[in-house]
Amino acid sequence: MANQPVGGLAPTLRLSAMPRRLLLPLLLAHGVVVLLIAALAFSSLVDSRRSYEQRAQAAAASRASELSLLVSAELRRVDLALQTLQERLREPLDEPALDALLNRQRALLPELDSLRVADADGRVHGPGASQAGAGVSNADRDYFQQARDLPARLAVSEPKLSRISGQWGFTLARRLERRDGSFAGVVFATLQSAHFERLFAAVRLEPQDSIALRSASVRLIARHVRNGGPPAPLGDNQVSDELRRSLAAQPDEGQYRVHTVSDGIDRFFGYRRIPLSGQYMVVGLASEGYLAPWREQAWLTLGLAAMALLALGASGVAGVRAWRNEAGLARRLDEAKATYQDLYDNAPCGYHSLDPEGRYLFVNNTELGWLGCRREELIGRLGPADFFTPEGQALFKAQFPRFLAEGEIHDVEVELLSRDGTRRRVSISATALRDEQGRILSSRSVLFDITELNQARQALRALSSEQSVMLDNELVGIVKFKGGRVVWLNRAVQHMLGYDEQQILGQDGQLAFADADSFGHQVAQARAALQAGHAYRSELQVRRKDGATLWLAVHGALLSPQSGESLWILVDISALKQQQAQIEHLAGHDALTGLPNRRLLDDRLRQALAQSQRDGRTLAVAMLDLDGFKPVNDRLGHAAGDQVLVQIARRIQQCLRAVDTVCRVGGDEFVLVLPGVAKDGEEILQRVLASIRQPIDLGAQWGSVQLSASLGYALYPQDGSGATELLRLADQTMYRVKTGGRGGIRRHAG
Numbered sequence: 097m098a099n100q101p102v103g104g105l106a107p108t109l110r111l112s113a114m115p116r117r118l119l120l121p122l123l124l125a126h127g128v129v130v131l132l133i134a135a136l137a138f139s140s141l142v143d144s145r146r147s148y149e150q151r152a153q154a155a156a157a158s159r160a161s162e163l164s165l166l167v168s169a170e171l172r173r174v175d176l177a178l179q180t181l182q183e184r185l186r187e188p189l190d191e192p193a194l195d196a197l198l199n200r201q202r203a204l205l206p207e208l209d210s211l212r213v214a215d216a217d218g219r220v221h222g223p224g225a226s227q228a229g230a231g232v233s234n235a236d237r238d239y240f241q242q243a244r245d246l247p248a249r250l251a252v253s254e255p256k257l258s259r260i261s262g263q264w265g266f267t268l269a270r271r272l273e274r275r276d277g278s279f280a281g282v283v284f285a286t287l288q289s290a291h292f293e294r295l296f297a298a299v300r301l302e303p304q305d306s307i308a309l310r311s312a313s314v315r316l317i318a319r320h321v322r323n324g325g326p327p328a329p330l331g332d333n334q335v336s337d338e339l340r341r342s343l344a345a346q347p348d349e350g351q352y353r354v355h356t357v358s359d360g361i362d363r364f365f366g367y368r369r370i371p372l373s374g375q376y377m378v379v380g381l382a383s384e385g386y387l388a389p390w391r392e393q394a395w396l397t398l399g400l401a402a403m404a405l406l407a408l409g410a411s412g413v414a415g416v417r418a419w420r421n422e423a424g425l426a427r428r429l430d431e432a433k434a435t436y437q438d439l440y441d442n443a444p445c446g447y448h449s450l451d452p453e454g455r456y457l458f459v460n461n462t463e464l465g466w467l468g469c470r471r472e473e474l475i476g477r478l479g480p481a482d483f484f485t486p487e488g489q490a491l492f493k494a495q496f497p498r499f500l501a502e503g504e505i506h507d508v509e510v511e512l513l514s515r516d517g518t519r520r521r522v523s524i525s526a527t528a529l530r531d532e533q534g535r536i537l538s539s540r541s542v543l544f545d546i547t548e549l550n551q552a553r554q555a556l557r558a559l560s561s562e563q564s565v566m567l568d569n570e571l572v573g574i575v576k577f578k579g580g581r582v583v584w585l586n587r588a589v590q591h592m593l594g595y596d597e598q599q600i601l602g603q604d605g606q607l608a609f610a611d612a613d614s615f616g617h618q619v620a621q622a623r624a625a626l627q628a629g630h631a632y633r634s635e636l637q638v639r640r641k642d643g644a645t646l647w648l649a650v651h652g653a654l655l656s657p658q659s660g661e662s663l664w665i666l667v668d669i670s671a672l673k674q675q676q677a678q679i680e681h682l683a684g685h686d687a688l689t690g691l692p693n694r695r696l697l698d699d700r701l702r703q704a705l706a707q708s709q710r711d712g713r714t715l716a717v718a719m720l721d722l723d724g725f726k727p728v729n730d731r732l733g734h735a736a737g738d739q740v741l742v743q744i745a746r747r748i749q750q751c752l753r754a755v756d757t758v759c760r761v762g763g764d765e766f767v768l769v770l771p772g773v774a775k776d777g778e779e780i781l782q783r784v785l786a787s788i789r790q791p792i793d794l795g796a797q798w799g800s801v802q803l804s805a806s807l808g809y810a811l812y813p814q815d816g817s818g819a820t821e822l823l824r825l826a827d828q829t830m831y832r833v834k835t836g837g838r839g840g841i842r843r844h845a846g
């Protein structure tokens with residue numbers, strides 16, 4: 097099963113997918129908007145251009161109409177003149193009169209190239225006619241024939257090159273009739289193309305606009321293009337097909353658009369037929385001029401569209417960058433999510449979220465491992481309480497109301513029982529997530545495995561209790577000093593010293609010492625050792641509260657140089673000391689009689705010698721051997737012999753002074769050391785022998801015995817100077833007594 101998303105992080109992390117999903121629609125939307133703007137701009141421009149074109153065509157038609165009126169007015173004036181002449185010439189005039197009449201009329205029409213009359217044969221009359229073309233017949237001219245054949249109408253010629261002036265123009269003519277109505281010729285006026293060209297030049301035009309006057313058969317009469325262009329092919333009837341088609345459909349007026357062949361310029365044309373002459377006024381407005389505002393508008397529109405597209409492009413780029421950034425952010429968020437998921441799942445603690453019924457919503461891998469379950473076995477089905485031991489469940493029940501009330505619990509310790517029966521002690525802390533009404537929606541918990549901690553804690557507890565027992569024992573005193581004052585002590589110390597705790601706390605320890613000097617001496621020694629980093633060991637004889645003394649083995653160590661705390665262990669070694677004394681006593685004394693033995697004799701004798709050497713007084717060393725002791729043993733037994741020895745020893749002691757020493761050095765041999773004897777000390781020795789000779793009562797079992805002793809002695813410094821020598825001399829002397837009959841006393845005699 098795939099890892100579930102980390103509970104609280106999941107909603108945030110899911111946002112990261114949104115920009116990626118939206119990118120394509122966003123780009124498409126950008127594309128649509130771009131197309132829309134382009135389409136709008138295009139459509140606007142097309143509409144606008146069409147409008148400009150329509151306006152151009154309308155303007156062309158309008159201009160054509162205006163100019164046709166202008167030309168028509170010109171022609172009408174000429175026609176009026178022709179009609180006037182028509183009337184006046186009903187009566188034949190002689191040449192001079194005719195010339196005068198024509199001149200008067202011509203003076204009124206300066207635009208005319210010529211105003212003449214042709215007789216019925218076509219011969220021209222009038223001013224300048226004879227010079228210009230005498231004898232020439234105009235009877236072949238179209239206007240002549242028209243005027244002759246159509247009496248009521250103004251005859252209009254096709255454009256022609258004047259035979260007289262050599263200029264292009266056309267002729268208007270009227271029939272002349274005599275009074276009887278017979279044909280008398282024609283009166284005709286010629287207008288030069290140049291006149292119309294000048295007329296047209298006065299019209300305000302754009303540079304490439306054109307104005308043309310064409311005959312009824314569309315031959316070019318006059319043409320004006322403001323900025324010139326190729327020479328006009330006057331008299332030519334080469335026109336565009338569009339014009340011909342338009343004229344076929346609309347002979348009086350119309351519009352069309354065409355690419356002018358002669359100068360290659362695109363124009364909107366309007367034409368208007370001049371009713372009087374049947375000629376056509378054709379005005380061409382160059383698209384370049386007429387569409388100039390549209391072009392400006394087009395540029396403006398295109399500029400705005402371009403700016404809009406740029407802005408859109410920029411926003412698109414920014415959007416893509418933002419997406420990239422967001423994609424990067426999403427990737428980082430995904431990585432962070434993976435990291436957190438990993439942390440969540442593999443954290444060294446258990447995490448879970450529960451629904452309000454206490455069932456798992458989320459659980460991490462660590463906790464799953466603890467429970468020995470798969471995630472799908474738990475989610476929505478079981479809760480952690482299902483894995484608690486009965487004690488844990490009881491604790492959970494007890495804690496749950498508090499959790500509901502406070503919304504959190506901390507460090508509740510329970511035991512989890514995994515599927516395989518493994519017990520694991522965990523510490524649970526949980527917080528509740530509530531809705532606005534305060535109802536619990538879910539809870540989040542963290543569980544720490546404290547199995548080892550608990551074991552350590554139990555071990556520590558056991559150790560602590562062991563330590564308490566140890567510390568609280570009655571035998572080993574433990575006391576802690578800080579700053580030279582007792583800050584803690586155990587009961588053993590109280591028992592040892594006979595003080596209660598409060599009497600010792602805060603004291604410096606002097607109360608256990610007999611005097612301030614010995615205390616000060618100990619403190620100085622201990623301080624020196626501790627400051628040198630050593631433990632301090634010593635055996636001290638201290639004084640109890642009741643005045644009794646006891647021996648303590650003291651072991652002190654500095655706990656912390658910074659705090660100056662030291663711990664002291666006190667062991668009551670009074671009994672040990674006593675035993676030591678006994679052992680030492682035994683080592684130096686005879687076990688049966690309690691008298692010093694030979695080992696101690698050496699010390700005592702040397703001490704006595706030294707003393708005698710110092711004070712110059714006489715030292716007597718005597719060797720005493722019982723007489724007939726063996727028979728006591730033999731007769732009464734060894735035990736009786738022992739009793740005899742004990743009593744003899746006591747008697748000797750009783751005879752001696754405190755400064756004297758009696759040692760048992762053999763079975764029934766004794767050495768007596770008598771320092772500072774007056775004369776030779778024999779008096780004391782005699783008293784000893786007398787004491788020995790008294791009957792010895794051995795009780796009902798053995799009765800009494802009576803013994804004597806032989807004693808030989810030597811004096812220091814008179815007889816010898818060293819201990820060995822004195823002993824040897826005394827021994828030799830005693831043997832002499834023995835051999836001399838026993839039971840006597842004798843001094844070594846040189």
Ligand SMILES: Nc1nc2c(ncn2[C@@H]2O[C@H](COP(=O)(O)OP(=O)(O)OP(=O)(O)O)[C@@H](O)[C@H]2O)c(=O)[nH]1
Nearest residue numbers: 721722723724725726727729734735737738763764
């Ligand atoms: N009961 C007893 N007898 C001991 C002890 N030490 C030695 N003896 C005995 O003391 C006796 C000493 O021998 P001797 O000195 O020859 O005995 P004596 O009978 O006094 O002889 P003289 O010195 O020659 O008079 C021996 O029999 C030892 O066995 C002891 O501690 N207790």
